[in-house]
Amino acid sequence: MPKLFQEALTSGKFLVTVELDPPKGVESGELVRQVQTLKDRVNGINLSDNRGGVMRMSALAACLLTKQAGGEPILNLACRDKNRLALASEALGAAGLGVSTILCMTGDHTTHGDHKESKPVYDLDSVQALKMLKGMMGGKDLNGNALNGAPTFCLGGVVTPGADPLEPQLLKFTKKAEIGLDFFQTQAVFELDRLKEFIQYARKFEAKVIIGVRLLTWEEIVGYRDGSLPGVLVPASLIDPLRQAGESEGPKRALELTANLIKEIKAQNLGDGIHLMAMGQEHLIPEILTKVGL
Amino acid sequence: MIVAQRKPFAAIEAMLAPYKKVLIAGCGTCVAVCLAGGEKEVGLLAAELSIASQIKGRSLMIGEVTVERQCDREFLSELKDPIEDCEAVLSLACGAGIQFLAEMYDPKPVLPGVDTTFIGVNEEVGFWTERCRACHECVLDVTGGICPKTICAKGLLNGPCGGTVRGKCEVDTEKPCAWTLIYQRLEKTGRLDQIRRTLEPGRYDRRTTPAYQTHPAYKRRFEAHA
Numbered sequence: 001m002p003k004l005f006q007e008a009l010t011s012g013k014f015l016v017t018v019e020l021d022p023p024k025g026v027e028s029g030e031l032v033r034q035v036q037t038l039k040d041r042v043n044g045i046n047l048s049d050n051r052g053g054v055m056r057m058s059a060l061a062a063c064l065l066t067k068q069a070g071g072e073p074i075l076n077l078a079c080r081d082k083n084r085l086a087l088a089s090e091a092l093g094a095a096g097l098g099v100s101t102i103l104c105m106t107g108d109h110t111t112h113g114d115h116k117e118s119k120p121v122y123d124l125d126s127v128q129a130l131k132m133l134k135g136m137m138g139g140k141d142l143n144g145n146a147l148n149g150a151p152t153f154c155l156g157g158v159v160t161p162g163a164d165p166l167e168p169q170l171l172k173f174t175k176k177a178e179i180g181l182d183f184f185q186t187q188a189v190f191e192l193d194r195l196k197e198f199i200q201y202a203r204k205f206e207a208k209v210i211i212g213v214r215l216l217t218w219e220e221i222v223g224y225r226d227g228s229l230p231g232v233l234v235p236a237s238l239i240d241p242l243r244q245a246g247e248s249e250g251p252k253r254a255l256e257l258t259a260n261l262i263k264e265i266k267a268q269n270l271g272d273g274i275h276l277m278a279m280g281q282e283h284l285i286p287e288i289l290t291k292v293g294l
Numbered sequence: 295m296i297v298a299q300r301k302p303f304a305a306i307e308a309m310l311a312p313y314k315k316v317l318i319a320g321c322g323t324c325v326a327v328c329l330a331g332g333e334k335e336v337g338l339l340a341a342e343l344s345i346a347s348q349i350k351g352r353s354l355m356i357g358e359v360t361v362e363r364q365c366d367r368e369f370l371s372e373l374k375d376p377i378e379d380c381e382a383v384l385s386l387a388c389g390a391g392i393q394f395l396a397e398m399y400d401p402k403p404v405l406p407g408v409d410t411t412f413i414g415v416n417e418e419v420g421f422w423t424e425r426c427r428a429c430h431e432c433v434l435d436v437t438g439g440i441c442p443k444t445i446c447a448k449g450l451l452n453g454p455c456g457g458t459v460r461g462k463c464e465v466d467t468e469k470p471c472a473w474t475l476i477y478q479r480l481e482k483t484g485r486l487d488q489i490r491r492t493l494e495p496g497r498y499d500r501r502t503t504p505a506y507q508t509h510p511a512y513k514r515r516f517e518a519h520a
Contacts (some may be wrong), residue, residue, distance in 0.1 A: 080448075084495065106455040109447055109465045120448065127452035128495045142495070160456035168477040172453025175492050187456045227467030230457035 005072050005101045006154045008043035009183055009208050014266055015273025016294050017044040017074065017185070017210060018285055021051055022062035031062060034282050035071040041289055042072075046103060046185075046275070049076040053113020060090060063099045074156070075099050078107030083123035084132065084142055091133055095151035103156040103185055104129050108230050127175045130157055134179050155179075157207075160187040161198035162233040170201055177205040185275050187231040188214030190238055192264055199270050211271035213261050215278045215288070216254045218247055255284060259291040266292070295415070296324040296388040297422045298331060298408040303342060309405045310343070310384065314353050317380040318343075318407065319373060319395065320360030321387035328422055330408050331386025333360040339386070339407065364391025370398050377402055430500045436488045438479040443496075445472035451493040 008015055020034055035045060047062040056062075063073035075094050077087060091102055110120045124132065132142045139150035157176040163169040173184070184207050189195045195211065202209050214232065216224075221242045224234060238257060242250045262274050274294075278285050300306075310316055318336045326332025340356045347354035359376050361369040364387035373395070377383055382403040385392040389410040396404035412424035427444045433451070434441060443449045447465035454473035457464025461474040480486050508516045 106448060106450065106457075108457060111447075111465055122448045122450065123498070124495050125448070125450040125452050126455075127492055131492065158456050160458070163454070163456070163458055164460050165474060165477070167481075168454045168458075168471075168473050169456075171477065171486075171489060172473075174490070175452055227459045227462055227464070230464045231455075231459065233459055 005044040005074060006182070009154070009272075014294070015044075015208070015210055016042045016289065017046060017273065017275045018042050018282070019046040019048055019051075019275065019277045020062070020066070020282060021048050021280075022057035022059060024054070024056050026057070028057070028062075028065050031065060032069045035066050035069040038282075038285060039069065039071040041286065041294070043273070044074045044101065045071045046074045046076055049078040049105075049107065050081055050113070051076075052108045053080065053110045053115065055113070055115055060094055060097070060099065063094065064097060067099065072101075073099050074101045074103050077102055077104045077129070079105070079122050079124055079126055079129050080107030080110060080120055083121050084129075087124065087129050088132060088136065088141060091136065091153065092147075092151060095153065100152055101154040101156070102133065103158065104133060105158040112230065126157060127172060127179075130155060130176055130179050130181060134181075154182045156183040156185055157181050158187065159184050159198075159202075159209075160231045161189055161195050161211075162187065162191060163231070164194075164233065166194070166197065170198075173202070174205075177202075177207055181207045183208040183210060183272075185210045186212045186271075188212040188229075188277060189265075190214075190232070190234045190261070192261070192268070192270065194233075195265070195270050196268075208272040210273045210275045211265050212275045212277060213258055213265070215258045215276070215281055215284060216242065217279050217281060218251050218254075220279070221250055221254060255288060259288055262288070262292045262294070266294075295327055295413070295422075296390070296410060297328045297412050297414045297424070298325050298386075298388050298410045299328075300330050300335065300339070300386070300408050301406065303346075306339070306384065306407055307343070307346060310354070310382070313381040313403075315355040315357075315379070315381045317357040317359060317373075317376050317383045319364065319383050319385045319387070320358075321362075321364040321385075321391050322360050323363045323365075325387055325391075325408060326360075327416060329420065331388075335386060336360050339384075364388075364395050367394070367398065370395055373399070429496065430505070431497060433493060436493065437476045438483075438485065438488075440472060440476045440479060442472050442476065445475070451496070453489070 045066050047059045049059040059076050063075050066073040106126045110118045139147050159173045160169050224239050242253050245253050265271050318340050320331050320333050320336035336358050340358050357376050361372055363369050377399050384405050384407045385395050386407040392406050413426040414422045414424045417423055429443050454471050458471040461471055463469045463471050
């Protein structure tokens with residue numbers, strides 16, 4: 001397995017990335033254990049940036065811990081919590097510390113998290129932020145001031161292929177793709193027909209597309225309704241059987257569903273890899289990867 | 295119009311607790327339309343306060359007055375006598391009116407009787423919705439008359455976030471996604487090209503300090519602000 005994510009991106013092999021949350025506190029033992037378990041089975045480990053608006057250790061600090069544990073970190077950078085100065089300085093800090101792969105996103109709204117009353121930032125949107133980061137690679141900050149040493153980033157953006165209607169998403173995707181990103185990571189996908197429609201369009205651009213696959217938790221299954229998971233659409237034909245299977249069988253079937261989705265994505269060539277989001281069930285990731293032969 | 299809502303009665307009572315003679319000052323423009331601070335609301339609040347103070351055995355004299363606009367010195371000057379005659383003023387105008395009143399009659403304590411909520415429109419009697427964030431950089435020509443800075447919960451300028459589900463907003467799933475609305479309106483009229491180019495980041499330096507503006511015809515008079 002190529003050591004660097006950038007090398008893996010151009011290797012032509014089916015990519016596997018996973019998402020880990022930095023600790024809610026300073027106890028980082030669990031994160032390090034997860035990295036040690038997964039590092040040889042995946043091409044990159046996303047360290048989420050206050051995912052869902054829930055305050056955690058900084059993603060960059062968690063990237064360093066990941067790197068020290070032998071993992072290949074992907075820094076998540078959300079526009080929700082940082083203005084243009086903070087986004088740029090965080091990215092420079094990352095590059096300075098040897099973390100050069102950045103996935104930049106808008107970020108779930110603060111009202112979804114555990115600090116609902118906080119002031120959401122969104123000074124830049126994800127298109128503007130990615131454009132700024134790309135510009136920094138040319139040695140200039142957003143206002144054209146020279147940088148003392150230009151960073152080399154491997155830049156990724158996010159897209160939601162399951163959006164309905166899809167066209168507004170494609171409009172934004174195109175703006176990002178035209179910046180010249182290295183890769184896209186999609187929001188969790190459950191409907192392959194929608195994914196096919198999207199991937200057909202996405203193939204017009206050079207960026208690799210890594211398809212998001214989410215292992216639903218029992219709580220997510222029970223509480224699911226349209227909009228309960230931002231950007232994630234699970235059709236009734238998939239969620240109802242999981243719910244009906246009950247608390248002991250339902251999660252097992254959710255795991256089967258995840259494995260089947262990955263198999264289909266790979267078999268039908270619907271993406272350049274998968275990004276697995278286990279939502280707190282990271283201990284199940286090796287089992288899923290084994291099931292699908294990755 | 296500027297929309298406001300009256301503060302909870304208990305909060306108003308607590309603000310007025312140190313005073314025995316207060317003037318409730320209404321505003322006859324925006325807050326009157328949104329039924330928060332016009333002449334009628336001044337009367338209702340005065341009656342409520344009067345009854346509450348009688349029940350509690352507290353001495354409270356309440357004066358009532360409503361001017362055309364509290365954001366205009368000409369109308370505020372009408373308040374000179376009643377304000378001299380009271381210990382504190384409870385203004386039911388928007389935040390701008392309250393401040394202008396406080397400035398003009400300094401050091402008389404001027405207290406807010408409403409919370410100013412937004413710049414919006416009168417959808418129907420009793421129902422108002424927000425439409426403008428007064429950002430200094432209107433993009434409504436590009437976005438088909440729908441403001442992404444106001445209607446999009448994240449104020450995004452270049453398309454929807456990834457959280458929209460079935461055309462609804464990630465933050466309030468009862469509300470439509472602003473960018474879905476913008477896309478659909480522009481598509482209908484063949485103007486989608488307008489949003490294919492990337493809109494640049496906002497200029498927050500223009501909104502960092504309290505804004506002022508001078509009409510070109512008055513530049514000489516207000517040279518310091520021109």
